[in-house]
Amino acid sequence: MSPHHPEVDVVVVGAGMAGLVCAHRLRSRGVGVLVLEAGPRPGGRTAGAEVDGEPVDLGGQFIGPGQDRVYALAAELGIATFPTYTAGSNVLETGTGRLRRFRGMAPRLGPVTLLDVAQARFRLDRLAGTIDTGTPWRSPDAAALDGQTLQSWIDRTVRTRGGRRFLALAVRAIWACEPGELSLLHALFYVKSAGSLSALTDFEGGAQQDRLVCGAHGLARRLAAGLGAGLLLDTPVRRIEQDDRGATVITEAGTAWRTGQVVVAVPPPLASRIAYHPPMPAVRDNLLQRLPMGSVLKYIATYPEPFWRTAGLSGAALSLRGPITMTVDSSPQSGRRGVLIAFVGGRAARDLATCSEAGRRALLLDALSRLFGPPAARPTAFVEQNWNDEPFTRGAYAAVFPPGTWTGPGSALRAAVGRIHWAGTETSPRWYGYIEGAVRSGELAADTVIRALRPRPPAPAGEAARPPS
Known part of the structure; x- marks a missing residue:
């Protein structure tokens, strides 16, 4: 020294x-x-980079209503915001490869499946309302909620196979993990910390509403x-x-x-x-030993123009077939160039990471072409950000709390x-x-x-x- x-x-x-x-x-x-x-x-x-002449976010990028402190910070630093592009139809790719267009945040799953998903969302929001985000381990029934996974709750609550598959996809998009990898208490805490499940998933009025210039x-x-x-x-x-x-x-x-x-x-x-x-203290060591990060790969594909817009598409897509979890239009505000971002989360991200770089590229471009047509397979630039391999993050979006963690050593998380x-x-x-x-x-x-x-x-x-x- x-x-x-x-x-x-x-x-x-x-x-x-x-x-x-x-x-x-x-x-x-x-x-x-x-x-x-x-x-x-x-x-x-x-994280950011210049891709094909455009500055792009390789990591977190969206902000939305209720996120008052980041809006205030941006204003203090003289940074403007603009809305994420949402005009047009969204796309859902089924497990068999069929494409279904839909508006808003309710994909065309069939009436029975759609009602099943809606009742599960209602129950999840209602349960989340009981959680004390300051001390989750003191919430009503905390031990029972923390003693099960989100997957076990989905299995008991959701009656349709299509509903269970869609909610598993939503878990990968929100938490970058599988439903069986996080506790129900943590899922409820996470929802309550944002205000509602809609606040997490929506664009207009939700966490993906705006971007920083x-x-x-x-x-x-x-x-x-x-x-x-x-x-x-x-x-x-x-x-x-x-x-x-x-x-x-x-x-x-x-x-x-x-x-x-x-x-x-x-x-x-x-x-x-x-x-x-x-x-x-031993309790803090025990806590940190239990907290893995979520698993996510982010891809940026650029095009001479946002061609999907002329086809009446928003650029937002969900895929039950995979490997892509979801896509978003991330084009510049001017629209002078098209930028699609694609996320692969959870087990698919870990599995895909074992493929060669060329193999991953081929799989992703094939998936994009299924969602948006042949032009999507010919980007002018294509960039991968593997957050799992980043030496000083080791994953994203955040740490995942497995069962028993909040009610075990969880109280040591914030204590100085x-x-x-x-x-x-x-x-x-x-x-x-x-x-x-x-x-x-x-x-x-x-x-x-x-x-x-x-x-x-x-x-x-x-x-x-x-x-x-």
């Missing part, structure tokens, strides 16, 4: 959206802050630029030590930064790879350990898994740290100082 220990008020570990927002808020309050990012770029689960990655870059020399990239943190006087954050290169408070703002699986001294605080979309009671959740968590962590740094007022003359409560 270097004998020189630079000092700073707060060290933030991770330059994803949560870490950047935390640092931005701390600096605005006059707090000295240093952000240490393991990777070569800021942004975390937001510069992209979500542009928002992250603007936050990072404001930090200047206060952001160090390619600087993995390997160890955090605490003592009575402060904390020491030690990087892979051996530099040791002395600080008053630390905010760890990385996905849970990565937080578990940092060595802590004294060690973390001495001078170490936690941020990231997983720690937010609102909009878990979304950019909004990351922004809220970063703001909350900054406010908590500011209170921790504020010296306690001296006791009045003649009175003994009271210990902290």
